[in-house]
Amino acid sequence: MFESLSDRLGGVFDRLTKQGALSADDVKTALREVRTALLEADVSLPVVRSFVKAVEAKATGAAVTKSITPGQQVVKIVHDELIAMLAGDDDAGALKIDNPPAPILMVGLQGSGKTTTTAKLARRLKEREKKRVLMASLDIYRPAAMEQLAILGNQIGVDTLPIVQGESAVQIAKRAKQQATLGGYDVYILDTAGRLHIDQVLMSEVQQVRDVANPRETLLVVDGLTGQVAVEVAQEFEEKVGISGVVLTRMDGDGRGGAALSMRATTGKPIRFVGLGEKMEALETFEAERIAGRILGMGDIVALVEKAQEVFEKEAAERMMKRFQKGLFNMNDLKSQLEQMQKMGGMQGVMSMMPGMGKMAKQAESAGFDDKMIRRQIALIQSMTKEERAKPEMLKASRKERIAKGAGMDVAELNKLLKMQRQMGDTMKKLGKMKGGALKRAMAA
Numbered sequence: 001m002f003e004s005l006s007d008r009l010g011g012v013f014d015r016l017t018k019q020g021a022l023s024a025d026d027v028k029t030a031l032r033e034v035r036t037a038l039l040e041a042d043v044s045l046p047v048v049r050s051f052v053k054a055v056e057a058k059a060t061g062a063a064v065t066k067s068i069t070p071g072q073q074v075v076k077i078v079h080d081e082l083i084a085m086l087a088g089d090d091d092a093g094a095l096k097i098d099n100p101p102a103p104i105l106m107v108g109l110q111g112s113g114k115t116t117t118t119a120k121l122a123r124r125l126k127e128r129e130k131k132r133v134l135m136a137s138l139d140i141y142r143p144a145a146m147e148q149l150a151i152l153g154n155q156i157g158v159d160t161l162p163i164v165q166g167e168s169a170v171q172i173a174k175r176a177k178q179q180a181t182l183g184g185y186d187v188y189i190l191d192t193a194g195r196l197h198i199d200q201v202l203m204s205e206v207q208q209v210r211d212v213a214n215p216r217e218t219l220l221v222v223d224g225l226t227g228q229v230a231v232e233v234a235q236e237f238e239e240k241v242g243i244s245g246v247v248l249t250r251m252d253g254d255g256r257g258g259a260a261l262s263m264r265a266t267t268g269k270p271i272r273f274v275g276l277g278e279k280m281e282a283l284e285t286f287e288a289e290r291i292a293g294r295i296l297g298m299g300d301i302v303a304l305v306e307k308a309q310e311v312f313e314k315e316a317a318e319r320m321m322k323r324f325q326k327g328l329f330n331m332n333d334l335k336s337q338l339e340q341m342q343k344m345g346g347m348q349g350v351m352s353m354m355p356g357m358g359k360m361a362k363q364a365e366s367a368g369f370d371d372k373m374i375r376r377q378i379a380l381i382q383s384m385t386k387e388e389r390a391k392p393e394m395l396k397a398s399r400k401e402r403i404a405k406g407a408g409m410d411v412a413e414l415n416k417l418l419k420m421q422r423q424m425g426d427t428m429k430k431l432g433k434m435k436g437g438a439l440k441r442a443m444a445a
């Protein structure tokens with residue numbers, strides 16, 4: 001079994017004293033472990049190099065928050081960077097299949113799971129998008145492969161192009177197009193022949209089929225367990241045929257998914273789907289988070305990141321509490337409260353959590369406080385200068401006019417906001433004067 005990256009980093013950082021920020025040395029030490037972990041996960045060396053460089057730049061000098069260790073902090077940065085690198089530009093599962101009949105070309109090596117994936121995809125389009133799908137096997141070298149597609153088609157209730165002996169792949173592709181047009185199909189999927197290794201004959205056949213079919217999507221199916229080989233295959237197909245995306249199969253096995261990262265980085269093509277088993281339902285849209293967690297070798301990475309986030313928020317709340325205790329409550333404080341409200345789903349919920357705000361929450365509700373209102377209020381605060389936010393009481397009439405105008409509202413709305421800030425400030429002040437943690441108790445209540 002692999003040693004998880006979190007364990008490795010934990011070991012490294014146990015020896016380091018806790019500091020406020022990650023030093024260059026800390027980061028270097030940690031990144032040695034990250035590098036090894038990525039290589040073990042089958043990420044290719046050039047990709048590892050550029051990845052580590054990117055993380056190094058982000059991690060050096062990054063603040064280490066209370067209650068997570070520097071090691072965990074690095075893991076979080078690595079995790080976020082992995083996701084950034086893996087993520088596609090748009091919805092991975094959204095295929096371009098308008099203008100029926102839309103051809104989809106499936107390419108890849110033999111045994112990669114191409115035929116299975118063709119059927120899985122057809123089923124998905126049928127079930128989820130209510131498309132009429134036609135499948136055709138172009139594997140003229142292996143009659144068994146043609147049979148296999150027909151059997152799968154039967155099983156999932158998707159039509160397959162009748163098998164005609166002695167046709168070339170190009171002829172089958174043409175017939176599929178004809179049949180799809182005449183039969184009123186939305187999509188037709190061409191399952192091309194694979195070889196055990198890439199060879200010129202295969203490539204030129206695929207090129208000819210591509211030229212005849214003019215596919216809207218060309219999906220490369222690769223075995224996620226094959227690591228480096230998968231990357232070479234992807235590069236080759238991208239160069240010779242041009243692909244619009246990748247389907248990684250056998251991601252239900254215990255490979256580490258490093259191929260996904262290498263492939264994305266070297267071909268620039270998004271991973272669209274992952275195969276998670278032999279069953280027809282076992283095809284899912286690619287999710288960067290999942291693969292990132294897998295590459296790092298930690299099932300709990302997401303939980304860890306979420307916990308870190310919670311800690312960030314808790315620390316922000318503590319800072320806020322300190323200000324309140326001093327009776328400080330300016331527009332910046334109000335702005336963070338408003339933003340918090342947006343996150344937590346509305347005014348009422350948050351206010352009822354704040355001391356002395358229960359009544360105001362009810363008033364707010366009856367005054368029709370909603371998300372739109374909160375957005376407007378934030379816009380008003382944003383059009384104030386830094387000084388004005390810190391000391392809103394210094395605002396003169398002329399400035400008020402301009403601020404309101406800048407945010408596209410009238411002065412009455414700004415005055416309402418100022419009143420709200422004063423009222424909240426007063427409440428905070430009163431609570432702040434309570435002795436012996438009364439504020440804390442009130443907050444906790």
Ligand code: GDP
Pocket residue numbers: 108109110111112113114115116117194248249250251252253274275276277278282
């Ligand atoms: P092809 O030669 O590329 O068409 O490959 P096949 O579709 O015939 O698949 C080869 C084998 O891999 C079959 O036994 C499939 O059931 C299996 N297979 C395909 N996709 C997956 C997957 O995502 N996970 C697992 N565990 N097996 C798969």
